[in-house]
Amino acid sequence: MNSSNMDEKLNALISALPDAIEPSRDLWPDIAARIRAVRKPAQVITLVSAKQVKLPATSTGRRAGSIWSKRPAAIAAALFILVSLSAALTILSKQPGVSEEGWTVTGIAGAPTIGRIGMNREGAIGVGEWIETDGESRAQIEVGNIGQVELQPNSRVRILRAGADEHRMALDRGGINAFILAPPRLFLVETPSALAVDLGCAYELTVDERGNGHLNVTAGWVALEFHGVQSLVPAGAACVSRPGSGPGTPYFLDSAAEFQKALSDVDLGHSLDASLPELLAASRVRDSLSLWHLLPRVARDQRALVWERLTELLPAPPGVTREAVLNLDRPVLDQLKEDLEQFWF
The missing domain is CATH 2.60.120.1440 (Jelly Rolls)
Structure with a gap:
């Protein structure tokens, strides 16, 4: 059988195949x-x-x-x-x-x-x-x-x-x-x-x-x-x-026990002067999830402490300034979140 006949036979077999096969x-x-x-x-x-x-x-x-x-x-x-x-x-x-x-x-x-x-x-x-x-x-x-x-x-x-x-x-x-x-x-x-x-x-x-x-x-x-x-x-x-x-405030399950305890106290408003410094000291880069959420939830002087800890853990991205964060500028906070997300996974 020459190559031409083989091509014709192959094309005929292909044409006979159904367009779709439905499962039973x-x-x-x-x-x-x-x-x-x-x-x-x-x-x-x-x-x-x-x-x-x-x-x-x-x-x-x-x-x-x-x-x-x-x-x-x-x-x-x-x-x-x-x-x-x-x-x-x-x-x-x-x-x-x-x-x-x-x-x-x-x-x-x-x-x-x-x-x-x-x-x-x-x-x-x-x-x-x-x-x-x-x-x-x-x-x-x-x-x-x-x-x-x-x-x-x-x-x-x-x-x-x-x-x-x-x-x-x-x-x-x-x-x-x-x-x-x-x-x-x-x-x-x-x-x-x-x-x-x-x-x-x-x-x-x-x-x-x-x-x-x-x-x-x-x-x-x-x-x-x-x-x-x-x-x-x-x-x-x-x-x-x-x-x-x-x-x-959301938190990662693998965060330190002392971090989770301090975060619960902060959420409940228990002894913020003591619990917030404890939380910040126990935080790591991945805990920026919690720190970012805390920014609009605490008073301005406490917000400054959270911002300082964030910038200790990671440099602020271009365009995100201390003043804008303390003023709760929404676009700036969103930009900060987008920059931090890469460390949450």
């Missing part, structure tokens, strides 16, 4: 189950944002020696992950299955109840309804097509909205583990002390008998908000919220 069943449930199975409480998964993928400053100082300047491949990999994730989210957001009426619930253990009715293996929860677990039960809630929420034992949540533009629930007590792949601010959880705003992430959120909330983020970001106060909590960090005062 929906593969996403198995994929989601495998993702949940490999997640561990202590594991931190970092999802990069567009602002985090940036070249280091060219000025002298420690920033010029960051890992990004030494690893150009890391930038390319991060951009690839970002583009792939954005594409996946776009596909998911266009899939059918988002209901204005409610979500699917699966019992994992024990006998969860919807309202006052015990559910079987699977059920549905509508807007306005409560789902509760006792000490022996757990349940998984499918949040439309954007992710899952696992309801821990002794917990109670109510569905407030289940629409294409917003998914919202209220956590009255107990805890949830949320795993969400969605555009920012599409999934929200109300608690007695703050609103948890998902920015594309995985996290654990608990509420105790006094209404205090505790957030632990394992992937991406979560914003805790209350009456104009906002705490931005990245992967590896936690934040406590209290009824009436809202979210406290």
Whole structure:
């Protein structure tokens, strides 16, 4: 057989191939189950944002020696992950299955109840309804097509909205583990002390008998908000919220114990003259997350101390001045945050 005949035969075989091959069943449930199975409480998964993928400053100082300047491949990999994730989210957001009426619930253990009715293996929860677990039960809630929420034992949540533009629930007590792949601010959880705003992430959120909330983020970001106060909590960090005062200052779980103790005292207003110097002395570069959040939350003279510690840990980026920070100039504070973010991951 000459090469011409071989080409013709090959072209005929290629033309006979189907344009697409549909699987015999929906593969996403198995994929989601495998993702949940490999997640561990202590594991931190970092999802990069567009602002985090940036070249280091060219000025002298420690920033010029960051890992990004030494690893150009890391930038390319991060951009690839970002583009792939954005594409996946776009596909998911266009899939059918988002209901204005409610979500699917699966019992994992024990006998969860919807309202006052015990559910079987699977059920549905509508807007306005409560789902509760006792000490022996757990349940998984499918949040439309954007992710899952696992309801821990002794917990109670109510569905407030289940629409294409917003998914919202209220956590009255107990805890949830949320795993969400969605555009920012599409999934929200109300608690007695703050609103948890998902920015594309995985996290654990608990509420105790006094209404205090505790957030632990394992992937991406979560914003805790209350009456104009906002705490931005990245992967590896936690934040406590209290009824009436809202979210406290976020902190990394690997920070020193004395740092966390002093930060709690500062948030509660206990002996600031003693606790703030203790906090600053125990802070490291990564704790700039907490120091940045403290800037607008303390008095001007205390703000000056926080600024001085920040500049001891890292040189201020161009355009960020002491006076502008002390005056709480919003664009300058945002610029400072963007510069510090590279040390939070």
